[in-house]
Amino acid sequence: MQIRPYSKTELARAYAPKLTDGSALNRLSRWLHRNETLYTALKEAGYSERQRIFSIRQVRIIFEHLGEP
Numbered sequence: 001m002q003i004r005p006y007s008k009t010e011l012a013r014a015y016a017p018k019l020t021d022g023s024a025l026n027r028l029s030r031w032l033h034r035n036e037t038l039y040t041a042l043k044e045a046g047y048s049e050r051q052r053i054f055s056i057r058q059v060r061i062i063f064e065h066l067g068e069p
Contacts, residue, residue: 001068006054011062014069031066038065 001014012024019027032039041061047054054062 001063003056003059003063005056006059007052008054011054011059011069015066032062035065038062041065 006014008025008028009021012028013019013021015031016024016027032042038061042058045055045057045061047058
């Protein structure tokens with residue numbers, strides 16, 4: 001997958017294409033919160049729960065920790 005900004009929904013669906021948008025978002029959120037190293041790196045990159053789009057830097061961090069979808 002190309003490293004570029006992704007909406008939370010778009011990235012969540014990439015990791016869980018067979019789930020509904022809501023279920024995919026919930027799964028991604030659980031993955032982010034349960035992986036302390038990943039979550040800390042995202043917070044240091046400016047991540048906020050309220051943001052709707054992951055920055056390029058945040059996408060790189062996610063891919064490094066979870067692998068590409």
